[in-house]
Amino acid sequence: MAFDFLMPVNERVMAHCELLPSQTLGKHILKHSLSHGLPELANVNVAILGVNEARNAFEEKTEPLDLSGIRLQLYSLMKGNWNTTIADLGDVEPGNTVEDTYFVVKGVVAELITKNIIPIVIGATQDITYPTYRAFDGLKNMVNLVAIDSRFDFGLDEDFISSHSYMSKIITDKPNNLFNFSNIGYQSYFNSQEEMDLMERLFFDYYRLGELISNIALAEPVLRNAHLVSLDARAIRAGEMGLPNNFSPNGFTGREICTIARYAGISDNISVFGIYECENNNQSFQLISQLIWYFIEGLNFRIQETPDGNNNDFTKYTVPTENEYLIFYKSHLSERWWVEVPSILTAHTKTNSPALLPCTELDYLDACDQNIPERWFKAYKKGFN
Numbered sequence: 001m002a003f004d005f006l007m008p009v010n011e012r013v014m015a016h017c018e019l020l021p022s023q024t025l026g027k028h029i030l031k032h033s034l035s036h037g038l039p040e041l042a043n044v045n046v047a048i049l050g051v052n053e054a055r056n057a058f059e060e061k062t063e064p065l066d067l068s069g070i071r072l073q074l075y076s077l078m079k080g081n082w083n084t085t086i087a088d089l090g091d092v093e094p095g096n097t098v099e100d101t102y103f104v105v106k107g108v109v110a111e112l113i114t115k116n117i118i119p120i121v122i123g124a125t126q127d128i129t130y131p132t133y134r135a136f137d138g139l140k141n142m143v144n145l146v147a148i149d150s151r152f153d154f155g156l157d158e159d160f161i162s163s164h165s166y167m168s169k170i171i172t173d174k175p176n177n178l179f180n181f182s183n184i185g186y187q188s189y190f191n192s193q194e195e196m197d198l199m200e201r202l203f204f205d206y207y208r209l210g211e212l213i214s215n216i217a218l219a220e221p222v223l224r225n226a227h228l229v230s231l232d233a234r235a236i237r238a239g240e241m242g243l244p245n246n247f248s249p250n251g252f253t254g255r256e257i258c259t260i261a262r263y264a265g266i267s268d269n270i271s272v273f274g275i276y277e278c279e280n281n282n283q284s285f286q287l288i289s290q291l292i293w294y295f296i297e298g299l300n301f302r303i304q305e306t307p308d309g310n311n312n313d314f315t316k317y318t319v320p321t322e323n324e325y326l327i328f329y330k331s332h333l334s335e336r337w338w339v340e341v342p343s344i345l346t347a348h349t350k351t352n353s354p355a356l357l358p359c360t361e362l363d364y365l366d367a368c369d370q371n372i373p374e375r376w377f378k379a380y381k382k383g384f385n
Contacts, residue, residue, distance in 0.1 A: 002107025006049075006090045008034045010068040017075055025086070025293075026075025032090040045084045046296060047117050048074075049108060050091035053101040054124040058165075059246050065124040066280045067091055073282075074289035082300045087117075102131040109135035113271050118299070120292055126153065126276035127166040129230040133178070135272070136227070142179035144269070145170070146226040148260060150187040150209070150235050150248060152195045171202075180382065182222045184260065185209045185235045185252060203378040209235075209250065216256055220263045221358035221375075224336070229264050231257075233277045233288065242283030254287050258294040265298020268305070305331055307338045307356055319367040326376070328364045329356070337361055341379045355379075 009031050017026040029048075030039035041047070050067035071088070092108065095101045105121070109132050112119045121132055129147075136143045147153065147167070155165020170178055182205040199206050205222060212218055223229065233241065237251035252260070264270055273295055278288050307329035309316035317328040327340040340354040363373035 002104050002111060003038060003089070005092065005095075005104045006032060006038070006108065007093050008032045008037075008090045009071065009088055013068050013071045013075065016072055020075060023078050024075060025077050025079050028079050028086065029075065030085070030087040032088060038089065039087050041087060041115060041117060043085050044087045044115075044117050046086045046299065047112050047119050048086065048088040048292070049105075049119050049121050051101070051105055051121060051123040051128050052091055053094050053098060053105075053128060055094065055098050056127045057125040061124060063280060065122075065278055066285075067122060069280065069282070069285045070122060070278065070288050073285045074292055077289060077293050080293075080297050080300065082296065084296055084300055086296065102128075102134075105131040106135045106137075109272060110137075110139065113139055118270070119272050120295065121272065121274040122278070122288070122292075123274060123276040124278070126230060126232050126274075128276060129228075129274055130166045130169055132230075132272050132274055133170055133228055134173075136177055137175060140227065141177060143177045143228060144180045144182070144226050145178060145228045145230065146182045146184060146223055146264075147230045147232065148184045148235050148252075148257075149230070149232040150185060150251060151190045151232075152183055152186060152199065152206070153232075154195050154198060180204065180225075182226070183207065184219050184222060185212055187248070187250060190248075203382040205375060205378060209252070213252075213256065216259050218360065219260050220266075221337070221360055223260070223263045223270070224267045224358040225269060226264070226267060227269050228272045228274075229270055230274045230276065231261070231291070233275065233279070233284070236287070240283075240287060241279060242281040245279075247279070254290070257287075258290055261291045261294040262298040265295040266301055266303075267298075268302060303331075303334050305334065305336070307331070317364060319364070321367060321370055321372060324372070326367045326372075327354070328359070328367070330361075330364075337364060339363060339367075339373070339376055341376060 020026045032038050052064050054061040092104050109119050153167045155168050184207050187209050235251050236257050238247035238249050240254045307314050313332050315330045319326045329338045337359045338356045339359045341357045342354050357379050366373055
């Protein structure tokens with residue numbers, strides 16, 4: 001069993017918990033401890049998992065990630081008005097080879113998914129996204145991956161897997177379960193034209209940093225459709241992270257990245273949330289812990305909604321365009337929007353009905369002005385399901 005390879009939470013963190021007020025997260029999180037072993041997972045909703053593997057880092061890591069430093073900050077935060085039960089399963093230590101580490105991560109994450117527990121994976125490097133993606137093997141045929149990242153991370157075909165090239169491995173490796181990849185927050189000067197062309201050819205979605213800063217709500221429908229989220233902390237600007245090396249002066253602010261984390265938590269579909277490329281300083285630890293807090297906060301506001309024109313909780317809008325009739329739905333509960341996408345995969349849906357793509361009110365208004373939303377066009381070309 002993959003859980004057998006997990007190392008317990010550091011005793012320094014456990015001792016710190018004893019001194020915390022009763023309202024803090026540290027007093028409510030179930031912990032994998034040296035004295036008591038793994039906690040009972042029967043009623044757990046979220047599991048925290050540290051991964052200290054860094055041998056495939058693009059930029060060599062001079063020291064291991066201080067996962068205990070992140071925990072000290074997270075445990076000190078006050079618990080929200082939540083019904084969520086959280087467990088901290090401890091850490092995956094580096095195996096004899098990187099592949100050994102990947103094997104354990106894949107096994108632990110797959111086991112949690114089957115138990116309907118959402119893992120929050122805190123990793124030293126973003127290539128850990130690969131084993132979390134492979135955890136869906138045999139569990140889900142079509143996986144939607146969203147990366148919050150300044151780079152697309154395709155790398156070169158001949159590159160070994162690294163934190164800058166793991167996406168090439170995901171796209172080419174068998175079994176190929178990736179249905180859609182979306183990038184939130186790319187910065188053009190970090191990405192080659194060949195990578196941009198590849199995103200277009202595969203009908204993947206990508207949203208420039210400046211576009212999102214102008215309207216952070218654009219990230220919500222992208223995350224609403226995701227099963228797996230990979231957040232590269234280098235998408236956050238250096239000043240917010242305490243000015244560590246290898247970070248850019250441009251990026252998301254702390255407020256913006258916490259908003260995105262909350263959108264991820266609200267998403268009905270997200271099964272794995274990963275945070276990678278953290279640096280060892282107290283300001284970074286504080287921001288990462290607050291990201292986790294906002295993700296769990298969002299999780300507590302999840303609403304299971306299925307748009308239906310016959311349901312009084314939704315309004316159906318039919319927009320005639322030159323070549324198509326676009327059908328939009330708006331929820332009165334959450335004010336979220338969807339659009340129908342006739343799909344070549346429609347016959348494989350249980351209801352044999354058009355697939356529903358999360359969208360924004362702006363997409364509806366664009367359609368009213370006879371401008372087909374780009375997200376609809378890409379989904380139609382891909383055969384969205």
